[in-house]
Amino acid sequence: MSLCIANADILIDTAFRHGTVLIENGRIAAIGYGDDANALKMRAASTVDTTGLALIPGFVNAHHHSYANALRGTENALPLELWALYTVAYGRNIDEKLLRLAILTGAAEMLRNGVTGVIDHSPPVRRGPASFAAHVESGMRVGFAPFFHDTHDHDLLGFELPATLRAGVEGLGFPPADLVVDVFVQLATANGAGRVRVLLGPNAPQRCSPGLLDLWARLRDRHGFGSHTHLLETRAQAIACARHWPDGIVAEMDRRGLLDARLAVAHGVWLTPKERDLLAARGVTVVHNPASNLMLGSGVLPAADLRQRGVRMGLGSDSANTGGSADPFELMRLATMIGRVGSAWDSWLDAETAFAMATTGGGAAMGLGGEIGKIETGRMADLVLIDLAGSASTEAPSVETLVRHCGPACVRATMVGGAWVYRDGKILAFDEADIRRELADAAAAFRERCTAELAIAREAHRVFDPQLRALLGV
Numbered sequence: 001m002s003l004c005i006a007n008a009d010i011l012i013d014t015a016f017r018h019g020t021v022l023i024e025n026g027r028i029a030a031i032g033y034g035d036d037a038n039a040l041k042m043r044a045a046s047t048v049d050t051t052g053l054a055l056i057p058g059f060v061n062a063h064h065h066s067y068a069n070a071l072r073g074t075e076n077a078l079p080l081e082l083w084a085l086y087t088v089a090y091g092r093n094i095d096e097k098l099l100r101l102a103i104l105t106g107a108a109e110m111l112r113n114g115v116t117g118v119i120d121h122s123p124p125v126r127r128g129p130a131s132f133a134a135h136v137e138s139g140m141r142v143g144f145a146p147f148f149h150d151t152h153d154h155d156l157l158g159f160e161l162p163a164t165l166r167a168g169v170e171g172l173g174f175p176p177a178d179l180v181v182d183v184f185v186q187l188a189t190a191n192g193a194g195r196v197r198v199l200l201g202p203n204a205p206q207r208c209s210p211g212l213l214d215l216w217a218r219l220r221d222r223h224g225f226g227s228h229t230h231l232l233e234t235r236a237q238a239i240a241c242a243r244h245w246p247d248g249i250v251a252e253m254d255r256r257g258l259l260d261a262r263l264a265v266a267h268g269v270w271l272t273p274k275e276r277d278l279l280a281a282r283g284v285t286v287v288h289n290p291a292s293n294l295m296l297g298s299g300v301l302p303a304a305d306l307r308q309r310g311v312r313m314g315l316g317s318d319s320a321n322t323g324g325s326a327d328p329f330e331l332m333r334l335a336t337m338i339g340r341v342g343s344a345w346d347s348w349l350d351a352e353t354a355f356a357m358a359t360t361g362g363g364a365a366m367g368l369g370g371e372i373g374k375i376e377t378g379r380m381a382d383l384v385l386i387d388l389a390g391s392a393s394t395e396a397p398s399v400e401t402l403v404r405h406c407g408p409a410c411v412r413a414t415m416v417g418g419a420w421v422y423r424d425g426k427i428l429a430f431d432e433a434d435i436r437r438e439l440a441d442a443a444a445a446f447r448e449r450c451t452a453e454l455a456i457a458r459e460a461h462r463v464f465d466p467q468l469r470a471l472l473g474v
């Protein structure tokens with residue numbers, strides 16, 4: 001299959017150039033300018049004239065929890081440790097049918113927003129195979145990282161709770177290690193050169209027992225999986241981790257050989273300068289989630305400092321019910337702005353850095369550095385057509401204009417692996433109207449199913465609230 005995208009303003013590295021891109025077998029086969037462009041058109045089976053549009057690499061949402069697309073509207077004004085009680089209560093009642101609808105609802109939003117790749121850090125391993133199938137259906141490029149963990153936050157944080165409430169909060173308990181192995185072995189056979197690639201998704205290192213951390217390393221070594229995990233997202237976690245690991249949780253991960261270039265960690269808000277240096281030295285990617293970190297009051301990642309220390313960074317929207325919409329334009333703008341207050345301006349993140357985080361940085365987090373994130377011969381054709389006229393800028397097309405003045409409304413078409421998945425206002429990868437209808441039909445029964453667990457969450461909230469305040473001194 002071959003296709004020419006002709007007469008576009010193509011983003012090559014950080015500058016736009018007028019030319020034509022030839023796509024063959026899902027990859028960028030050639031880029032031509034002037035007379036060379038005509039030769040490319042002759043080679044292609046079909047040509048699309050994109051005069052007046054910009055062609056950019058697709059964005060990567062490098063930290064997302066797809067199941068939470070079924071939890072839109074459940075937002076509250078609580079920090080992570082209390083917010084999680086409600087999210088877990090809802091999450092336990094998401095069956096495989098609703099999970100598929102959540103995955104495709106998120107995919108529809110992201111494809112419309114120019115996001116071609118996503119790391120889905122969810123759901124629990126027991127729902128892994130069904131979710132894998134839904135991701136294949138989505139048309140997106142996916143780093144699929146099903147959760148596993150075996151340590152409760154309330155134990156880590158040292159919270160007291162009555163036995164009956166403990167039983168309610170802990171529910172059915174964690175999937176046994178055997179099941180974790182079974183699911184990843186099963187997923188490993190489906191893994192390969194396809195759009196959906198499996199990553200190990202330990203929920204967070206502090207939520208894994210020493211035995212489970214060993215299993216993480218073993219599965220990684222046996223199957224060659226990359227890994228994705230949360231790391232030091234909140235101050236409460238930082239306090240609790242310092243109590244359990246006097247040298248720090250990052251040093252513990254390093255001691256176990258878990259820090260490597262195929263690991264991406266989400267948040268990292270409370271990393272110490274020494275820990276940032278260690279992550280830089282090991283080639284770990286830190287995924288910045290500026291909207292979610294603000295929504296949950298978790299803090300502001302010192303992204304400029306991480307950059308100066310040489311830490312590779314991606315950009316993520318996190319859950320739909322913490323970060324709001326999965327809008328890479330909003331996230332890029334936030335990433336450049338939130339670190340500025342009170343800091344010297346020569347360190348401020350600029351638009352090009354934020355754009356790189358949302359493209360090449362995310363590609364590295366997915367384990368696809370060098371394969372996606374740039375328009376370059378040989379890379380996968382994960383591309384987005386943008387109408388820069390929407391920016392109404394008097395300047396020549398630039399990354400600055402793209403980041404500051406464009407948004408989802410400027411996205412005209414989205415392509416993954418050489419196939420159009422969104423074009424002219426319509427999702428082409430699957431029937432979006434059907435998904436919306438099915439989701440609306442499933443909503444009332446889902447809310448009903450959650451009632452009993454939400455009552456437990458409210459009780460746990462009442463019990464944990466003063467203990468969290470005492471831990472944080474607020």
Ligand SMILES: [Zn+2]
Pocket residue numbers: 063065121230266318319
């Ligand atoms: Zn997260």
